[in-house]
Amino acid sequence: MIQNISIPAVQQLELIKPQPVTDTPTPAESLNSFGSYLKNAIDGVAAQEQNVQTLNNQFMAGKVNVDQVxxxxxxxxxxxxxxxQVRNKVIEAYQEIMRTQM
Structure with a gap:
């Protein structure tokens, strides 16, 4: 059997009360996180390029198949x-911001 359990009105209001947002980053923190994101992405591309060089060398030595390369x-x-493409879009956005009059 299901029983109705009533919550007092004050407790119901506390449940729906919005919580304050305390983790809003400042513009400087946002810029740093975006910069570190871009750096990590570029480092990942560089690592893939180095991996391809290693695979090419291993292919020449006969250690890996051509499909892996x-x-x-x-x-x-x-x-x-x-x-x-991301770089081009960032440059485009920057140029558009610079064209806007303040």
């Missing part, structure tokens, strides 16, 4: 293309 090189190429 092709997959690694395509992944590195796609990462580089994505990074280039």
């Amino acid at each position: 092709m997959i690694g090189s395509e992944q590195a190429l796609l990462s580089l293309q994505l990074t280039t």
Whole structure:
């Protein structure tokens, strides 16, 4: 059997009371986190490029198959293309901001 348990009105209001937001980053903190995100992304692309170089060397020595080399090189190429497009969009956004009159 299901019983109705009533919560006093004061407790119900406390349950729906919005909680204060305390973790709002400042603009400087946001810039630092965005900068570190970009640095990590660029470091990841560089690591993929180095991995492709290693795979190429191992392929020449006969240690890996050609399909592994092709997959690694395509992944590195796609990462580089994505990074280039992101850079282009960031530059476009910066130029648009600079064109706006204050």
